[in-house]
Amino acid sequence: MIETDHFVRFERVGSVTDTARGLLAEVETELLRVDLVAHDVVRVKMSRGGAFDESPTFAVCIDPMVGPVEFTVHRDDERVRVVTSAMVVSLWLDPFRLDVHRTDGTPVVETAADEQGRYWAYATLNDTFTLRRRCRHEDAIFGLGEKGGRHNRKGRDFTMWNTDVLSPDAAGEFTAGKEPGDPRGDRTSVDFDPFYVTVPFLYHQSYPTGTMSGSFLDNGYRGEYELSPREEYRVTFAGGQYTEYIFAGPDMPAILTQYTALTGRAELPPVWSLGYHQCRWFAYTQDAVEEIGRRHRDAEIPCDALWLDIDYMDGYRVFTWDHERFPDPPGMLQRLDDQGFRVITIIDPGVKWDPGYPVFDQGRERDVFCRTEGGDTYIGQVWPGNTAFPDFVTQEAREWWGELNAAHVRSGLAGIWNDMNEPATGSIPPRAMRFGRGGHPHERYHNQYALLMAMGTHQGLVEAMPELRTFILSRAGFAGIQRYAANWMGDNLSRWDHLRMSIAMASGFGVSGQPFVGADIGGFAGGSNAELFTRWMQYGVLTPFCRNHSMMGNVDQYAWAFGDLVQDIVREALRLRYRLMPYIYSAFARASETGEPVQRPLVFDHQYDGTVRDLDDQYLFGTDLLVAPVTEPAATSRQVYLPEGDWYDWYDGSFVGGRGFVVAPTPMDRIPLYARGGAVVPMWPEAPPSTAGYHPEVVELHLFVPSTDGEHVSRLTEDDGLTTASPGGACHRTTFTLTRDGSTVRLEAQVEGRGYPEFRRTAFHLHVHGATPGQVELDGVDLDGVEVTAGDDGAFALPVAARPFTAVFGV
Numbered sequence: 001m002i003e004t005d006h007f008v009r010f011e012r013v014g015s016v017t018d019t020a021r022g023l024l025a026e027v028e029t030e031l032l033r034v035d036l037v038a039h040d041v042v043r044v045k046m047s048r049g050g051a052f053d054e055s056p057t058f059a060v061c062i063d064p065m066v067g068p069v070e071f072t073v074h075r076d077d078e079r080v081r082v083v084t085s086a087m088v089v090s091l092w093l094d095p096f097r098l099d100v101h102r103t104d105g106t107p108v109v110e111t112a113a114d115e116q117g118r119y120w121a122y123a124t125l126n127d128t129f130t131l132r133r134r135c136r137h138e139d140a141i142f143g144l145g146e147k148g149g150r151h152n153r154k155g156r157d158f159t160m161w162n163t164d165v166l167s168p169d170a171a172g173e174f175t176a177g178k179e180p181g182d183p184r185g186d187r188t189s190v191d192f193d194p195f196y197v198t199v200p201f202l203y204h205q206s207y208p209t210g211t212m213s214g215s216f217l218d219n220g221y222r223g224e225y226e227l228s229p230r231e232e233y234r235v236t237f238a239g240g241q242y243t244e245y246i247f248a249g250p251d252m253p254a255i256l257t258q259y260t261a262l263t264g265r266a267e268l269p270p271v272w273s274l275g276y277h278q279c280r281w282f283a284y285t286q287d288a289v290e291e292i293g294r295r296h297r298d299a300e301i302p303c304d305a306l307w308l309d310i311d312y313m314d315g316y317r318v319f320t321w322d323h324e325r326f327p328d329p330p331g332m333l334q335r336l337d338d339q340g341f342r343v344i345t346i347i348d349p350g351v352k353w354d355p356g357y358p359v360f361d362q363g364r365e366r367d368v369f370c371r372t373e374g375g376d377t378y379i380g381q382v383w384p385g386n387t388a389f390p391d392f393v394t395q396e397a398r399e400w401w402g403e404l405n406a407a408h409v410r411s412g413l414a415g416i417w418n419d420m421n422e423p424a425t426g427s428i429p430p431r432a433m434r435f436g437r438g439g440h441p442h443e444r445y446h447n448q449y450a451l452l453m454a455m456g457t458h459q460g461l462v463e464a465m466p467e468l469r470t471f472i473l474s475r476a477g478f479a480g481i482q483r484y485a486a487n488w489m490g491d492n493l494s495r496w497d498h499l500r501m502s503i504a505m506a507s508g509f510g511v512s513g514q515p516f517v518g519a520d521i522g523g524f525a526g527g528s529n530a531e532l533f534t535r536w537m538q539y540g541v542l543t544p545f546c547r548n549h550s551m552m553g554n555v556d557q558y559a560w561a562f563g564d565l566v567q568d569i570v571r572e573a574l575r576l577r578y579r580l581m582p583y584i585y586s587a588f589a590r591a592s593e594t595g596e597p598v599q600r601p602l603v604f605d606h607q608y609d610g611t612v613r614d615l616d617d618q619y620l621f622g623t624d625l626l627v628a629p630v631t632e633p634a635a636t637s638r639q640v641y642l643p644e645g646d647w648y649d650w651y652d653g654s655f656v657g658g659r660g661f662v663v664a665p666t667p668m669d670r671i672p673l674y675a676r677g678g679a680v681v682p683m684w685p686e687a688p689p690s691t692a693g694y695h696p697e698v699v700e701l702h703l704f705v706p707s708t709d710g711e712h713v714s715r716l717t718e719d720d721g722l723t724t725a726s727p728g729g730a731c732h733r734t735t736f737t738l739t740r741d742g743s744t745v746r747l748e749a750q751v752e753g754r755g756y757p758e759f760r761r762t763a764f765h766l767h768v769h770g771a772t773p774g775q776v777e778l779d780g781v782d783l784d785g786v787e788v789t790a791g792d793d794g795a796f797a798l799p800v801a802a803r804p805f806t807a808v809f810g811v
């Protein structure tokens with residue numbers, strides 16, 4: 001527990017005045033501002049020294065105060081209330097506390113009192129501030145981005161401090177002092193905290209109603225979320241000001257949409273970045289890289305990207321090549337491109353301290369490196385030894401970095417991989433690293449370093465190649481990182497518990513605004529083995545970011561590394577991913593519009609079903625596929641919960657039903673996968689070797705007949721997969737509305753967008769699961785079933801390219 005005995009609690013409110021968006025109040029020696037963002041979102045700020053920090057972090061990327069809000073203010077002796085159509089914000093005067101309720105009286109946030117009945121709405125000591133909230137023992141808490149352990153965070157304490165987990169230097173302070181046997185004392189434990197990414201945003205779910213509220217603390221300093229007390233939670237930040245966005249909910253998807261309206265949404269990624277990525281920390285030569293590419297093609301293992309880790313560089317100098325190992329990078333990149341491979345290289349922020357190395361010299365000349373308090377260039381320890389760190393807090397450093405990255409990518413690369421950006425400084429502590437030309441202490445920007453690095457990189461790529469979508473992968477991050485980069489989960493271990501942990505970790509990321517996530521498939525540190533690798537690949541192909549990566553010195557972990565049997569299974573798994581590409585891509589398109597996750601915990605779509613909140617070993621992939629990975633060795637079956645609705649076994653098409661547990665067999669060649677009744681799942685008719693240039697003439701529509709009457713909406717986004725023309729309308733966006741009415745099923749398609757040159761599709765092939773329609777009518781005309789592939793029990797060709805249609809059949 002954080003010691004708060006000596007904190008100064010703010011106890012009394014003085015004068016309260018109305019403002020255009022809420023209230024301004026005197027509280028003890030400071031000012032408190034209540035600003036309505038929307039009828040169900042409010043921002044609360046406390047000044048320091050009477051002044052407000054209007055842009056506490058780089059997380060919020062819009063002016064939140066522009067939308068219209070209607071509200072009234074009501075005063076009585078005890079409190080001032082700000083009332084909207086959705087909520088009541090109560091500022092209690094003496095003692096001071098701040099509560100928010102929905103208009104039906106249910107709590108959104110309530111200030112907690114201690115055993116002496118003293119309220120802790122805000123207390124401060126030497127720049128630190130703390131607040132306490134009521135949270136009943138049986139409630140749940142979700143979110144907080146990348147955290148280990150269960151997705152329901154209630155019952156544990158978390159630190160907000162971006163950390164290079166496997167480094168004993170960085171992780172030491174968090175493992176120190178733990179009792180022997182406490183898993184948190186072991187940085188390889190799935191209960192270790194903190195991880196690489198900080199997102200101070202949580203959902204509080206009330207039990208048993210299932211309603212949710214949201215809280216985003218817009219503060220980048222080191223923070224503590226103490227969620228272990230029975231009837232409250234406490235939030236403490238070591239600096240900065242108190243700025244909180246409170247979301248009344250009560251629905252999780254709506255809260256996430258509002259949170260991502262503030263902090264931004266992931267852009268539509270290039271389609272190749274949703275393919276399979278082969279990565280490994282290894283001192284490759286150019287020939288060896290090309291050989292890996294060939295081997296994927298020869299073995300017919302779909303793959304879109306090959307990655308180069310730190311050894312492609314000349315002595316770990318960023319933006320250079322080791323010309324002995326890579327005599328002809330442009331030639332290599334061109335030959336790989338001819339085979340449909342993109343190449344991504346790692347770029348760490350640490351610039352080797354090396355007078356004469358142009359990047360280092362330039363950084364010094366332009367004065368864009370971080371300084372110490374005394375004005376020296378800060379030095380840390382990364383792969384090249386002594387390194388300087390770009391001061392990404394300044395526009396100049398971000399621009400410089402953006403130019404370097406743009407030039408690097410333009411040489412034929414597809415994207416950038418940012419690592420060690422917590423920032424990791426090895427055996428030299430990071431605290432002497434200051435920002436803004438030495439003007440700000442390390443603590444203020446530590447957690448935002450990766451966000452700012454990605455911001456500079458993104459800006460550079462966009463300016464140099466405005467017509468192309470960008471791809472950046474980042475290890476660390478802060479709230480808002482989704483605007484610029486995908487995240488992988490850092491250095492995991494080749495262990496079953498780490499496979500399992502990544503499911504809940506993806507859930508945390510997903511509901512915290514970051515949809516583009518994945519763990520190192522097969523595990524990074526430690527040797528993988530045939531069974532673990534197989535199970536991880538089967539699951540990894542059904543996660544947003546699908547990359548096989550492992551550490552230097554490990555056993556090989558390529559798709560073929562564990563023999564033919566494993567290779568065959570892995571190939572089939574990857575083929576499933578590639579065939580599902582239209583579905584996956586459409587889920588990303590949706591994420592870019594609403595902020596919703598691609599890999600989503602069941603609680604996201606089924607929050608009022610009390611069974612799902614603690615289910616951490618299964619998830620929804622997109623809205624309509626339910627995935628239950630195998631998370632232990634020698635499993636021949638596993639339990640799976642199917643929520644409300646109808647579910648179909650993906651493999652044999654059998655109807656399973658919903659709202660209950662089933663025991664699913666888990667033979668080595670597959671993991672349990674179900675499709676939601678009512679869904680229309682678009683698929684490519686085959687798995688191409690890579691997405692490069694693939695624009696099929698047919699897209700399959702797998703329609704899963706619902707057992708009861710109702711309406712279901714599914715989506716398909718088709719575009720060139722590469723350029724920024726699509727969000728501007730160069731696409732076909734089809735919305736399918738499936739309606740069952742007794743024994744009639746109707747599928748209506750609406751189409752938006754003006755199309756794109758590469759569009760080749762001339763037909764959909766309709767595969768109906770759960771019924772055998774004798775006849776399908778397309779816009780009133782009878783169609784004949786077609787044999788699409790051998791053994792297919794009859795698909796119907798709908799000869800429509802991009803136009804609205806209605807298909808009807810009886811069941």
Ligand code: GLC
Nearest residue numbers: 281309310346419475490491
């Ligand atoms: C870090 C990264 C890992 C990478 C290695 C070498 O440990 O997390 O992915 O392979 O550095 O660059």
